[in-house]
Amino acid sequence: MATAMSIEEKKALIESNLQEVLNPEIIDAVLKEGRPLKIYWGTATTGRPHCGYFVPCLKLAEFLKAGCNVKVLLADIHAFLDNLKAPIELVKLRAEYYKLVITELLKAVNVPIDKLTFTFGSDHQLTPAYTMDLLRMSTAVTEHDAKRAGAEVVKQVDNAPLSGLIYPLMQALDEQYLDVDAQFGGVDQRKIFALAKDVLPRVGFKERAHLMNPMVPGLQGGKMSSSDPDSKIDLLDTPDDVRKKLKKAFCPPKQVEENGVLSFTEFVLLPAGTLKYGKPQFVVERRDAEPLVYTDIKQMQDDWRSDVLTPQILKPAVTDALIALMAPIQAAFQASKEFQDIEKKAYPPPPAPEKKKKVKKDKGTFYPKKVEAKPDGHVEGEDAAKVNLGTEGGEKAIETLTLRDKS
Numbered sequence: 001m002a003t004a005m006s007i008e009e010k011k012a013l014i015e016s017n018l019q020e021v022l023n024p025e026i027i028d029a030v031l032k033e034g035r036p037l038k039i040y041w042g043t044a045t046t047g048r049p050h051c052g053y054f055v056p057c058l059k060l061a062e063f064l065k066a067g068c069n070v071k072v073l074l075a076d077i078h079a080f081l082d083n084l085k086a087p088i089e090l091v092k093l094r095a096e097y098y099k100l101v102i103t104e105l106l107k108a109v110n111v112p113i114d115k116l117t118f119t120f121g122s123d124h125q126l127t128p129a130y131t132m133d134l135l136r137m138s139t140a141v142t143e144h145d146a147k148r149a150g151a152e153v154v155k156q157v158d159n160a161p162l163s164g165l166i167y168p169l170m171q172a173l174d175e176q177y178l179d180v181d182a183q184f185g186g187v188d189q190r191k192i193f194a195l196a197k198d199v200l201p202r203v204g205f206k207e208r209a210h211l212m213n214p215m216v217p218g219l220q221g222g223k224m225s226s227s228d229p230d231s232k233i234d235l236l237d238t239p240d241d242v243r244k245k246l247k248k249a250f251c252p253p254k255q256v257e258e259n260g261v262l263s264f265t266e267f268v269l270l271p272a273g274t275l276k277y278g279k280p281q282f283v284v285e286r287r288d289a290e291p292l293v294y295t296d297i298k299q300m301q302d303d304w305r306s307d308v309l310t311p312q313i314l315k316p317a318v319t320d321a322l323i324a325l326m327a328p329i330q331a332a333f334q335a336s337k338e339f340q341d342i343e344k345k346a347y348p349p350p351p352a353p354e355k356k357k358k359v360k361k362d363k364g365t366f367y368p369k370k371v372e373a374k375p376d377g378h379v380e381g382e383d384a385a386k387v388n389l390g391t392e393g394g395e396k397a398i399e400t401l402t403l404r405d406k407s
């Protein structure tokens with residue numbers, strides 16, 4: 001069925017809808033060689049995958065359509081390097097959960113998953129060769145540059161742990177160990193990508209191309225935030241949750257910028273319309289008039305500015321479309337005991353609130369913060385390292401990461 005694409009067509013598809021491409025000549029050279037472009041997208045398995053994940057996944061669909069060889073890296077080790085966002089003993093379970101959810105999400109937008117491979121960070125990052133290369137790399141990067149590289153990705157805190165400096169180095173080295181031509185990510189990864197481009201040649205590896213998606217504002221406008229549950233829709237949220245969150249979502253009439261709902265339509269629902277209609281399309285029903293049928297965002301934005309398209313009619317249309325898109329993911333979850341078990345273990349309920357303790361004086365040493373359990377039960381602050389890492393659980397987690405079944 002698929003007619004062969006020309007090099008130009010492949011290139012156009014690979015680079016479509018991106019905000020920026022670094023070193024496109026690397027992509028050109030591979031396409032000219034006539035082999036598939038090898039590309040990966042990494043995600044740190046920290047919190048829970050949410051609806052924002054549709055955005056990179058739709059781009060992966062385009063890479064695959066262009067004949068690329070696509071890998072998804074479940075960056076389990078990165079998930080705890082970033083300020084213990086995922087406690088070390090839960091990281092492996094979270095990575096498994098991400099794999100299941102992302103698989104279903106890709107299926108929901110018709111991405112042929114047999115042509116894509118998943119890989120865990122801990123599969124290659126714990127080998128002696130990787131360790132040696134990482135140490136070599138650490139001699140070629142200054143503390144200042146490593147810190148700056150991670151500034152938009154790694155959580156910025158006072159007395160930051162050293163792991164935040166290792167994080168960007170490992171992301172750069174992953175390009176070598178995943179044996180790719182290019183890395184894809186949001187434009188928030190730009191500084192890490194620039195570091196990778198700069199530092200890989202300095203340790204004897206080749207420079208890769210970098211492809212960046214624009215950032216999509218959360219439903220509250222601005223960046224999606226994990227501390228504000230209403231800014232994100234969990235992929236397992238019920239239709240009622242979706243309705244509630246969308247009712248509260250930021251959707252100012254006539255304003256196109258920072259409009260969470262309109263942006264979600266642009267980056268997810270319009271492209272996903274291809275599934276239903278064979279081409280990008282989004283339909284907004286109206287009570288007393290013909291439905292508004294959109295095939296590109298320009299037309300929608302014009303109607304938004306002139307108030308033909310209003311929050312009152314857009315929100316219900318987005319709600320229905322999103323619920324429909326999420327339905328197969330939730331059906332897969334409901335149908336699989338394994339899926340449900342992993343979810344339960346990966347996100348245990350938070351422990352009962354601790355009794356009030358006397359607040360110790362800040363001694364100005366490592367991590368001068370109070371211990372506070374996050375909703376998922378992990379701890380940040382003064383004793384975070386002890387609680388999250390130094391326990392038996394932590395050691396077991398290290399073992400499980402090391403001993404991951406390589407099959």
Ligand SMILES: N[C@@H](Cc1ccc(O)cc1)C(=O)O
Pocket residue numbers: 041042043044073075078153170171172174175189
């Ligand atoms: N930095 C990515 C995760 C990542 C980790 C390692 C990589 O090699 C690639 C990507 C994120 O923000 O989620």
